[in-house]
Amino acid sequence: EAQVTQNPRYLITVTGKKLTVTCSQNMNHEYMSWYRQDPGLGLRQIYYSMNVEVTDKGDVPEGYKVSRKEKRNFPLILESPSPNQTSLYFCASSLTRTGNTEAFFGQGTRLTVV
Amino acid sequence: DQQVKQNSPSLSVQEGRISILNCDYTNSMFDYFLWYKKYPAEGPTFLISISSIKDKNEDGRFTVFLNKSAKHLSLHIVPSQPGDSAVYFCAAVDDKIIFGKGTRLHILP
Numbered sequence: 001e002a003q004v005t006q007n008p009r010y011l012i013t014v015t016g017k018k019l020t021v022t023c024s025q026n027m028n029h030e031y032m033s034w035y036r037q038d039p040g041l042g043l044r045q046i047y048y049s050m051n052v053e054v055t056d057k058g059d060v061p062e063g064y065k066v067s068r069k070e071k072r073n074f075p076l077i078l079e080s081p082s083p084n085q086t087s088l089y090f091c092a093s094s095l096t097r098t099g100n101t102e103a104f105f106g107q108g109t110r111l112t113v114v
Numbered sequence: 115d116q117q118v119k120q121n122s123p124s125l126s127v128q129e130g131r132i133s134i135l136n137c138d139y140t141n142s143m144f145d146y147f148l149w150y151k152k153y154p155a156e157g158p159t160f161l162i163s164i165s166s167i168k169d170k171n172e173d174g175r176f177t178v179f180l181n182k183s184a185k186h187l188s189l190h191i192v193p194s195q196p197g198d199s200a201v202y203f204c205a206a207v208d209d210k211i212i213f214g215k216g217t218r219l220h221i222l223p
Contacts, residue, residue: 004157035213042120042215043158043203058210090157102148103211105157 002027006091006106013081013113021076021109023091029104031094032074033058034066036087037108043090049074081113117141118206120214128222133191135217137204140185144206149178149189152201152216161202162189194221 004025013019025032033048035058045058049068063085065077074093078085088110094103119138127133137147145166150158164171164178164187171178177190191198199221204214 033211040123040215043213045210045212048210092157102160102163105150105159107157108155 002104004091004093004104004106006089006109008109009107010110011112013111015082015113016080019078019081019111021078021089021091021111023074023076023106024072025074025091025093025104026072027093027095027104028071029093029095030071031096031101031103032068033092033103034064034074034076035090035092036060037090038087046076046089081111083113085111086113087111116214118204118212118214120202120204120217122217123215124218124220126220126222127194129196130193133189133194133198133219133221135189135191135202135204135219137187137189137214138185139187139206141206141208142182142185143208146207147178147180147187148205148207148211149176150203150205150213152203158203191219196221196223 007022030051034046035043044060046064047066049055091106092103094101117140148163149161151161152158162173162176162178164180169180180187201216201218203216205211
């Protein structure tokens with residue numbers, strides 16, 4: 001079954017404690033991205049990756065890092081989380097980055113930073 | 115500045131009637147537009163798309179209309195069903211996917 005898997009689904013952490021949210025896809029997609037969803041703001045892109053070892057900033061990259069060492073995995077790293085990073089995070093993958101290519105989303109990770 | 119705007123945060127429609135969700139955009143270089151549907155506690159799922167060279171695309175109960183001169187697209191759902199209650203995101207594609215803020219659709223019994 002084609003899917004995007006994020007872990008964990010829920011996470012509560014304290015300010016400053018480094019964390020990683022994993023994302024894995026089994027569709028051999030080139031393009032992967034991270035979004036955060038906040039009330040009244042919709043889905044905003046954090047980082048994206050067009051292929052292995054190729055990553056770029058989205059609209060709200062501050063406070064986040066990513067890596068793409070393998071095609072299937074695209075972890076999101078918060079080196080020093082802060083309360084304003086409390087949000088619902090989604091990883092997505094698609095065959096390419098443009099055109100009529102459907103993006104598949106993971107089920108989301110609800111992060112709370114206290 | 116928002117490039118993709120969904121100006122209605124929510125919409126209520128009677129079951130069996132037509133639901134019309136609207137979306138406006140500012141960038142005439144967008145080459146594809148997509149609609150995603152999202153249930154609580156789930157990731158968004160793709161619903162329907164339209165190329166900028168077309169003005170209509172239909173898939174079952176769902177039809178998307180594109181008016182390039184007005185930079186406006188709409189999603190029509192007919193007839194509306196209870197399972198259609200969800201948040202709908204409009205998205206536009208140039209070199210990345212840009213999402214609107216979403217419209218919450220309530221289908222009333």
